[in-house]
Structure formats: C-alpha cells, structure tokens
Amino acid sequence: MSVSAAPREIKSLRDFVPFILSELKPRGKIFTPFNIISVPVIILGVILIAYRMIKGIGSITNLSQDFPWGMWIGFDVMTGVAFAGGAYVLTFVVYILRIEKYHPIVRATVLNGFLAYVFYAGALVIDLGRPWHIFNPIIGNKFGLSSVLFLVAWHFLLYMTAEFIEISPAFAEWLGLKRTRQVLSSLTLGAVVFGITLSTLHQSGLGALFMMAKGKIHPLWYTQFIPILFFVSSIFAGLSLVIFEGSISQRVFSDHLDDEHRASHNDILIGLAKGCAGAMFAYFFLKMLIFMHGRHWEYLHTGWGLWYLVEIIGLVLIPCYLFLRGAMYKNLTSIRVAAVLTILGIIINRLNYSVIAYKWYIPLPAHYVPSWMEIVTTLAIVFAEIWVFRWIVIRMPILRKPPAWVTGG
Amino acid sequence: MDRRKFLKSLGVGVLGAAGTALMARRPHAAEYSSESGEEFKGVLVDTTRCIGCRSCEEACAAAHDLPAPDIGDESVFKEKRDTSTTQLTVVNRYKTEKGIFFVKKQCMHCGQPGCVAACLVKAMKKHDDGAVTWDTNCMGCRYCMISCPFDIPKFEYNSWNPKIQKCNLCWEQRLTKGGIPACVEACPTETLLFGTKRELIEESRRRIYRQPKKYVNYIYGEDEVGGTSWIYLSAVPFEQIGFKTDLGVTAYPEYSTGFLYAVPIVLILWPAFLMGLSYLTRPEDEKEKKEKKR
Numbered sequence: 012m013s014v015s016a017a018p019r020e021i022k023s024l025r026d027f028v029p030f031i032l033s034e035l036k037p038r039g040k041i042f043t044p045f046n047i048i049s050v051p052v053i054i055l056g057v058i059l060i061a062y063r064m065i066k067g068i069g070s071i072t073n074l075s076q077d078f079p080w081g082m083w084i085g086f087d088v089m090t091g092v093a094f095a096g097g098a099y100v101l102t103f104v105v106y107i108l109r110i111e112k113y114h115p116i117v118r119a120t121v122l123n124g125f126l127a128y129v130f131y132a133g134a135l136v137i138d139l140g141r142p143w144h145i146f147n148p149i150i151g152n153k154f155g156l157s158s159v160l161f162l163v164a165w166h167f168l169l170y171m172t173a174e175f176i177e178i179s180p181a182f183a184e185w186l187g188l189k190r191t192r193q194v195l196s197s198l199t200l201g202a203v204v205f206g207i208t209l210s211t212l213h214q215s216g217l218g219a220l221f222m223m224a225k226g227k228i229h230p231l232w233y234t235q236f237i238p239i240l241f242f243v244s245s246i247f248a249g250l251s252l253v254i255f256e257g258s259i260s261q262r263v264f265s266d267h268l269d270d271e272h273r274a275s276h277n278d279i280l281i282g283l284a285k286g287c288a289g290a291m292f293a294y295f296f297l298k299m300l301i302f303m304h305g306r307h308w309e310y311l312h313t314g315w316g317l318w319y320l321v322e323i324i325g326l327v328l329i330p331c332y333l334f335l336r337g338a339m340y341k342n343l344t345s346i347r348v349a350a351v352l353t354i355l356g357i358i359i360n361r362l363n364y365s366v367i368a369y370k371w372y373i374p375l376p377a378h379y380v381p382s383w384m385e386i387v388t389t390l391a392i393v394f395a396e397i398w399v400f401r402w403i404v405i406r407m408p409i410l411r412k413p414p415a416w417v418t419g420g
Numbered sequence: 421m422d423r424r425k426f427l428k429s430l431g432v433g434v435l436g437a438a439g440t441a442l443m444a445r446r447p448h449a450a451e452y453s454s455e456s457g458e459e460f461k462g463v464l465v466d467t468t469r470c471i472g473c474r475s476c477e478e479a480c481a482a483a484h485d486l487p488a489p490d491i492g493d494e495s496v497f498k499e500k501r502d503t504s505t506t507q508l509t510v511v512n513r514y515k516t517e518k519g520i521f522f523v524k525k526q527c528m529h530c531g532q533p534g535c536v537a538a539c540l541v542k543a544m545k546k547h548d549d550g551a552v553t554w555d556t557n558c559m560g561c562r563y564c565m566i567s568c569p570f571d572i573p574k575f576e577y578n579s580w581n582p583k584i585q586k587c588n589l590c591w592e593q594r595l596t597k598g599g600i601p602a603c604v605e606a607c608p609t610e611t612l613l614f615g616t617k618r619e620l621i622e623e624s625r626r627r628i629y630r631q632p633k634k635y636v637n638y639i640y641g642e643d644e645v646g647g648t649s650w651i652y653l654s655a656v657p658f659e660q661i662g663f664k665t666d667l668g669v670t671a672y673p674e675y676s677t678g679f680l681y682a683v684p685i686v687l688i689l690w691p692a693f694l695m696g697l698s699y700l701t702r703p704e705d706e707k708e709k710k711e712k713k714r
Contacts, residue, residue, distance in 0.1 A: 069577025076502070076574050079562035109701040110591035140560020140575060140582040144541070152557045153542035159676050160563050161540035200698060208690040212683055219679035223534045223672050238679045240576070268554055298605060 012312055031184075049394035054112045056391020068140060071384040077370055078379035083138040085365030087215055087389055090358050091131025093241070096249030098124025098174060099210035100286070106203040111207050115272035116279055118181055118409045119260060122252050123175040123400065130396040134149050137388065164214035173206035185407040192417070215242040221364050229368035231310050231319045234301045238362070242367040243297060243356060251281050251353040253329075258347055260410065263401075267410045275344060284334040284346040289351065290333035298323055314383055315371060322363065326356025360370050451531035451647055452618050455575075459616040460550030460557030461589075462649030463577040463604055464624055465524055467661060468634060472497065472511055472522035480509045480526075500662065505574045506584040509603060514661040521654070523661045524603070524611070526554060527587035528641060529649035531617075535564035535573055540545060544573075550617070550649045551591035554584045558576050569645050569667050589649075617649055624653055624693075646671025651708045668706035 063071045074081045098121045105117045106112050136142045148154060148164050155161045174199050183192035218241030221228060234240075261268070261276055268276075310316045330352040337345030359367075365377055404410055453459045474491040481488050486506050497513040502525075504510075509526035528550045535544045536552065543558035554573070560582055564573045576582035590601040599605075604612040613620065621642055628635045640658050641651035644667050652658070659665045 065574070066582055067578045067580055067582060073578075074577060076504070076565070077571065079565035079575060103694075107698045108699065109698075109703075135561075140562065140563075141558055142560070144559035147541045147557050147559055155540040157537045157673060157680070158540040158563070159679065160538065160561065162680075164540055178556060204694045204698070207694055208490050208687060211690060212686055215679065220563065220566070221677055222675040222679065223538060225672070226569065226667060227566075235675075235678065238682075261707055308487045 021170075023347075027186075033353045035366070038063050040304075045397075049243065049398065052387060053391045053394050053398075055387045056395075059388050060247055063137060063388075068169065069136070071382065071388070073385070075379065076368070077373060077377070080369075080391060081379055082362075082366065082381035082385045083134055083204045085362045086358065087134035087138075087392060089361040089365055090218060091127050091134075092214065093245045093248040093357055093361060094128035094252040094354070095124040095131070096210065096214060096245035097253040098249065099207045100179075100246050100249050101253065101379075102177065102203045103207050106200055107207070112275065115269070115275065115410075116253065116257060116418045118178065119257070119404070121177045122403060122409055123172055123252075123256060124249075125171065125178055126396050126400055128167060128171045128174065128323070130392050132298055134389070134392050154224060159216055159222070163213050163216045163220065166209045170206060170209040170213065170388060173202040176202040177206065181246040181407045181409055181413075184417060185229055187414075189416065210245075211242060213244040215239060217241055218364075224369065227370050228364060229310075230305065230307050230373040231302075231315060232363055234305060235299070236301055238295070240297060240301075243290060243294045244360065247287045247294065247353060248357040250287045251357070254280055254283050254287070255351040255354060258350075260404070264404055264410055265306060265402060267411045270412075271412075272410065277341070279340060280343060280346055281338050284338040284349065287337065287349070288331050288334035291327055291334065291353070293326050295323065295331060298327070315368065318363075318368075322356060322359055326352055328361060332357065422429075437707070451617075452549075454546070456547040458548040458647050459618060460529075461595075461615065462529055462550055462617045462651065462653050463589075463601065464502065464620040464628070464653070466611050466613070466653045467521050467523050468655045469520075469609045470511070470522040470524065471609055471611075472513060473608060474511050475608060476510055476524060476612065477507065477511060479602040480587070481537050482508070483590055483602035485507060503574060503586070505576050505583075506658075508585060508587045512662060516656045516660045518656050521656065521661050523652075526603075526650070528570055529589055530569075530645055530672070531647040531649065532671035532673050534567035534569060534655060536647070537676065538563040538567035540646065547591060549595060551589035551595060552586075553588045553591050554586060556583075556635040558584060560584075561598075567672060569664070569672055577588040578643035617647070617651070620651055621667075622662070624651060627653060636693075643669040645669070689706035 057357070059071050068074060072081055101113055101117050101120045105113050136145060137144060144152070146152075148161050149168060176195065180192050180196040180199070183189075183195055215238035218237040218239075221233070221237055222235070225233060257276070257280065261273075265273075311320070330349040333345050333352070335347035337341065338351060362367075370378070408414065451460070474489065478491050480486075486508070489507065499506075500512050511522050511524050514521050514523060529550055530546075533544065533552050536542075536546050538544070539558075540561070540563070541557050541559060543555045544552065544564050545555065546552050553564055559577070562573075562575055562584075563689060564584065565571070565575060565699045572586050573593045575592070576585065589595060590599070590603075591597075594601060600614045601612075604614045613623065615623070621639060624642075625640045628637055628639075634655060635653055636657055637657065638658065639651050639653065640663055641648040646669065654661055657665075704712045
C-alpha cells in the first residue's frame, strides 16, 4: 500500500491544516459495492432523521403508548453496546493479563468499541423525545440518583472517554505527535482498569433497566438475574463480533496488516473461539439454573417456549459447541459459523427483552414491529460507523504496526 | 452556568454515579406518608356508586386545557378505552356477574412510583402531598413508561417538542392552591372521595364492614405495588372490572435496588482487583526498572 506522504511530525498549525485536508481526500476505488449500497442508505437516513426532528418520533416509527422502546433502543443501543463488549474483554486480556498474542487486534477492537458507543449510543439522540435535554443528568438539571438509567448515562459518557484515551496513541502516531503520544500511552493502563469496571456495570446496567418491567416481559426471560445475564453474554457477544469483524478486515484491509499479524491471525481466532465457548457455557449453565428455579415448565409447550429454546439451544448451545469444535480441530469455518450464530443469538436476546417478549400478551398486529424507516435509519447508522472505521483504519496505525519512531525508540 | 458551579455539579454527578445505591431509599410496603412526614393524599373510588356520567372526564379536560369530551355519547363504552395524551382519565363499562359497573382510570399515584425511580433527571416527582407529576427537564427517554406497572405515562409521539401526559392529581392547577382535584369536585354521586390515604383506608373498611354483601372484602391499592394513593372498592372481584391483580405488593423501585446496591461494591473492588492482577502479570525486569527509578 502507498504510505502517506504527509509529514510525520506536525509542529504547528500551518503543517496541521494541509495534513488534515490531504487526509480527508478519499483513497482507493470510489464505486465499490459497499459504497454504492451504503451512500443512498445514509442519505435517506439523514433525510428521515431530519423529518423526525420536525414531525416527532411518531412520524417515522411504529412506537406506541404500549411500546415506548422499539428497534432504536432494542437493536442500536442494547445490541450495539453488547457487541462493543469485545473492547473491555480484550483490553483485560492484553493489558491486565498481558497475553501478547492478542496485541495485534487490540487497537482495531477498541476503535470498534469506541465507534460503537459514539454511533449506537449516539443513536439515542434520535430516539429521545427531547434530545436537547440529553446533558441534564450530567450538568445537574436534577440528578436522578435512584435511576438505573442515570448510572448507565454517566457510564456511557465516562466509558467513551476511557476508550478514547485507550485509542488516542494511534491518533498521536498518525499526527506524529511524539510527546503527546508518550503522555497518552502512559494513561492506557488506568483507562483500561477504569474502562473494565465501567463496562461491568453498564453492560449489566442495561439489563437492570428491565427489572422494573416486571410483568411486561415474558416469565421465561424475566428474572432477577437479568443484569448478570447481560454482563456474561456481553463477553461472548463482543468476542464473536471481534471474530466476525476480524475475518472481514483480514480480507478488506489485507494491505494494512503487518506480516506478523497476518501469520498469527488464525491462531488469534482459535484463542478467541475458546474464550467464547467458555463464556457461552457459563451463560448456558446460568440460564439453566434460572430456568430450573423459575419453574416455568408450563410455558415450554407454548410458542414462546419454542422461541426460548431456539435462542438458548440453537443460538447459544450449538454455537458454543461449534466454537469448541473449531478450536479443537483448528477449523476456522466452524468458528466463523459459530460467530455468526452467536451474533444472531445476541440480537434476538436483546430484542426479546426490549421488543419481542416485551408485552408478549399483546399479539400481532397490535404488537410493535419496526417500520421500514426505523430499519433504514438503523442501517444508515451502521454504515456511517463502518465509513468512519474504514477512514481511520486506512490512515492510522490500527491494524498495521505503529511507525518506526514508536517501536524503534 | 459558571465554571465553579459546573465543576461542583460534575463532582456530584461522579459521586452520584458511584454512590447511586447508597442514596436509594429503603422501601417498605404500603407507605402512607412522605419522608418529611406529610400524609399522602389520594382518592377513594367506590365503583359501586359510579353511574358512568363521565363528568370527571369533562372536568379533567377543562382543568388541563385539553379537548373537551362529548360526555353525552354513550357509544364510547362499546370498547375499553385507555387514557391518552389528551384524556388523562377515562371511564370504562364492565359487564359482570353482578351487573354493570363503571370504572374510572387514571394515574394511581403510587406511594413509591416506578416512574419516579426510573427518571434519570427527576422530571417525575412524588410530592410530599402524594401527587406524582411531570416536569419539563425531561429528556423524553420514556423509561417511565417502561417502569409503570399501570402503563399510565403517555408520550406525545407526534410533536417535535413532546411531553409526557398523565394525571397529576391537579397538583399544579388546584392542590397547591388549597383545592381538591377537578374530577372529585365534579362527581355527582360521591363515587370519588378525596383525603389522606390513611383516612381513605379507614373509610373503605367502614363501608366494607357496614355492607359486607355489597362489597368484596378487598381494597385495591392498599398494598398493590407497595401501596397507591388512589384506592378502589368493588362489588365484584377486581379482575372482572379490568384491574391487574398479579402486580404483587413489592414497590417497583425495589426490583432494581439489588443491582444498585452492587454498584459501589463493584466500583471499589474491581479496580483494586484489576490493578493487583496487572501488577502480578508485570514482567520482572519492568518492575525492577520502576523500583530503581524511585
């Protein structure tokens, strides 16, 4: 690949502006299939969001008085944040346990996590009815201290900061700021410790939000252990997404990978698969314990019981086995299939809590189903995140090694 | 906002995020008074007296500047209506084994409301006199709607500047001026009785004891979800007149206190544990380097 000819060290604003301008120019082919699909979707998404801001949330969503939270919360926020869990798991492995094997993928994962928070938690802004008040719990226009959502809001903000600090050395390397990089990278361990703590609390906190929806969520899903289930599932949700995303990046950004990374990539995937299998088994075991103690056998014969079994057997136990098998026989296809199934399982699980098994006693067609416009805005947000991710990966040392002045000195 | 005030509130916020659990109230069932000791006020609805005239609906709309309902139109009883952003109270008709009964529906004004515990900016507030009200610092997250056991808060989905609409016990309109709720005043049959919850419970018991054949021996709202400020009497079992009878007596905020209590513990133990683990895994030469530097 062509290494940027831009100055590697920026001394003044006069260097900075042309450098940024040159970096803003697109690189590579413009008419790729991804671009052709994503650009119209993003444009349409922006139009829909503008329309929603003028006409209200009801104008483009199917939300109702019975279903105040729909796809934007259930998928964008709940699921998006679970998938961002890979960042705290990997930083734990690399910076706390110091398992160097996973070092090559830690930056891409943290970047992905950071962007996931910015975009998916940012999607909250369009879901909030009065988004101009979003900073009220931060600036103290009343602190709702007894609210789980208050905790989640603060943790989102603090965790985004922690992740930004974790990824910031890459930004400094890109700009050639040697001194700044030194300062920023000395903050990494602190940010990691802080970040893992915050993640533990808000991953489980997202589950705790549903504690007061008792009676509205189907008994097969509602339990007092929802927070723990959300936390444990965020571990393998995050890792599965790392496997999935890593497999794609491997191909799409293969020019940007350093040789060492390329060689160890399969080995990394196998290690991650083992981690997933372990976490998933623990999760399955917890689910079984909760089911036994809940004594909800009677629901198993219903359609909801079948749906529950699809989730817990088809999208937890089976991928768990596939991960294990893939790791034992070094079969990457098995691992990738397992990752896709797991991702599907997490999406369904989070949607079950927020949408599908929420007010299960209200049957279709009165039950909430997202409108096409909600789906388009969600897709637009996902595509926008991928655009930013790609822009950064191509320009900064995320997948490739840091510049020589870091590794050499 | 000046910088000092900002930093101060930032500090409170950080501490709050840490110590949320410590601040959570220790709940107990069937509360009758606020923390300051003031008795909660509420309304007793004796469904055996209601004739379905809907004067309460009319008075409510007038008190809250909402479109006036056509109370002569009896066709509304054909289906069960829910409260809405423009109707903070509705009367429904139920056909039961003992005949036809009319039941008024509105916010129950819980002793420990789920919506108040849910609100991250305290836009939902339980006042000392018992009223649960909504304020404009709301950000529109609709978590109150998720957390309300009775599905009462209603959101204006079709406005760029939406509000949460619900019965406020005429707190702003009348209560603070020494009045009583508009619906109570308008009721021609004394179905509605305004008073402190303690008095209302006593009155309910009196009616049940005096006419045990007329009433079922149950006061809905005495203990439901930890006790509500609106309570109901009925001639037939409550599930026959549209009440949820499986809500339990636990106050809704209590369901999330378990999680909130765990927060400060994790916040203190996790970093210590992680730092310790990180020290253990640090390569020996790096440790020595650090020692020498000192």
